[in-house]
Amino acid sequence: AAAEKDGYPSFMEKEIHDQPSAVGDTLLGRLDENGSLTLDEIKIDESVLRSIDKIVVIACGTAAYAGQVARYAIEHWCRIPTEVELAHEFRYRDPIVNEKTLVVAVSQSGETMDTLMAVRHAQEQGAKVVAICNTNGSTIPREADAVLYTHAGPEIAVASTKAFLAQITAAYLLGLYLAQLRGNKYKDEIATLLAELEAMPAKIQRVLDEVEPQVKALASSMEDAGSVLFLGRHVGFPVAMEGALKLKEIAYIHAEGFAAGELKHGPIALIDQGQPVIVIVPSPRGRDSLHAKVVSNIQEIRARGAETIVIAEEGDEAVREFANHVFYVPQSPTLLQPLLATVPLQIFACELAGAKGYDVDQPRNLAKSVTVE
Ligand code: G6P
Numbered sequence: 001a002a003a004e005k006d007g008y009p010s011f012m013e014k015e016i017h018d019q020p021s022a023v024g025d026t027l028l029g030r031l032d033e034n035g036s037l038t039l040d041e042i043k044i045d046e047s048v049l050r051s052i053d054k055i056v057v058i059a060c061g062t063a064a065y066a067g068q069v070a071r072y073a074i075e076h077w078c079r080i081p082t083e084v085e086l087a088h089e090f091r092y093r094d095p096i097v098n099e100k101t102l103v104v105a106v107s108q109s110g111e112t113m114d115t116l117m118a119v120r121h122a123q124e125q126g127a128k129v130v131a132i133c134n135t136n137g138s139t140i141p142r143e144a145d146a147v148l149y150t151h152a153g154p155e156i157a158v159a160s161t162k163a164f165l166a167q168i169t170a171a172y173l174l175g176l177y178l179a180q181l182r183g184n185k186y187k188d189e190i191a192t193l194l195a196e197l198e199a200m201p202a203k204i205q206r207v208l209d210e211v212e213p214q215v216k217a218l219a220s221s222m223e224d225a226g227s228v229l230f231l232g233r234h235v236g237f238p239v240a241m242e243g244a245l246k247l248k249e250i251a252y253i254h255a256e257g258f259a260a261g262e263l264k265h266g267p268i269a270l271i272d273q274g275q276p277v278i279v280i281v282p283s284p285r286g287r288d289s290l291h292a293k294v295v296s297n298i299q300e301i302r303a304r305g306a307e308t309i310v311i312a313e314e315g316d317e318a319v320r321e322f323a324n325h326v327f328y329v330p331q332s333p334t335l336l337q338p339l340l341a342t343v344p345l346q347i348f349a350c351e352l353a354g355a356k357g358y359d360v361d362q363p364r365n366l367a368k369s370v371t372v373e
Helices: 011-017 019-027 046-051 061-078 087-091 113-124 139-143 162-182 187-198 200-219 236-251 260-265 290-303 317-322 338-355
Strands: 054-059 082-086 101-107 128-133 146-149 227-232 254-259 276-280 307-313 325-329
Touching: 011 019, 011 338, 019 162, 019 200, 046 162, 054 061, 054 087, 054 113, 061 082, 061 101, 061 162, 061 236, 082 087, 087 113, 101 113, 101 162, 113 128, 113 139, 128 139, 128 162, 146 162, 162 187, 162 338, 187 200, 200 325, 200 338, 227 236, 227 260, 227 290, 236 254, 236 276, 236 338, 254 260, 260 290, 276 290, 276 338, 290 307, 290 317, 307 317, 307 338, 325 338
Parallel strands: 054 082, 054 101, 101 128, 128 146, 227 254, 227 276, 276 307, 307 325
Antiparallel strands: none
């Protein structure tokens, strides 16, 4: 078993380190040298794909957070209304789905019963289903109309890490493919994004090489934390929720991810002296002044005594003034930041759980794949 872990103390730590190749392998063979995409595996008639007027992403757990990240990108590039819903909620609310709906089912295992039931329900209503899955020949891809495999390799640790990054990558490829197929005004942006995607494995590796030791040092000093809050905005919001989920799953610490803009509408009441808050800061180079808004959130919680732990982009000096700790990740387009910003959160949870003496690969009460409804 030690050999299977490549010398790491746990599968989770190994899988965190597999992420550059999980993303790289998921891109492999899908981009040509002109920067255009070929997804031969999407065996759904192009005319059907052109007529789609709604996309619904269904998934559970970490896969659902990958879907939430993907929604920002898919809606932006494709201009197709996109919903993301937990599979078990979707299935039982009589959702409006028809032949013009494309359902994207995201599942690492391909065996999650809640997701499978939602797939079947959508197909009964006439929807086409594309599965994004990490396990060859599992049930969800077998029943789907098409499958886009993530090539993360087997994921053993119960808490999902590399599958999450690979799911975001695959969902982005699907979004870019639909945008390409339907022809659209973001042509230049799409070409740039494909090139940027190819640069991600090396950037993820830099996070592992440079940021991991700093995150571990902080995490191992936080064994006594009673609760940790996570804040993010835009694609940083699902990243915040995923960071909180990791901490709940393996460190058994109460954690919650909030949309940073929602802070003033409630969560700020939770802030008192010493409350740790991890904030994912958007790129200062991005549009819509999201950066300034999140920096002012950090200022507000710091003024109320929070211990602020900030994930920001290299070169972002503005966050330093209000941060107790800053972890810098390489620069990237805003939509790709989740592939970098998630990594310190995974390391944080893994290290904290380890410091508390827990088995990070086999957390209590959880299963890798939940095959009952
Ligand atoms: C379980 C696992 C989670 C996972 C979720 C969805 O709850 O513990 O880590 O995210 O199922 O699994 P799937 O295989 O469908 O991605």
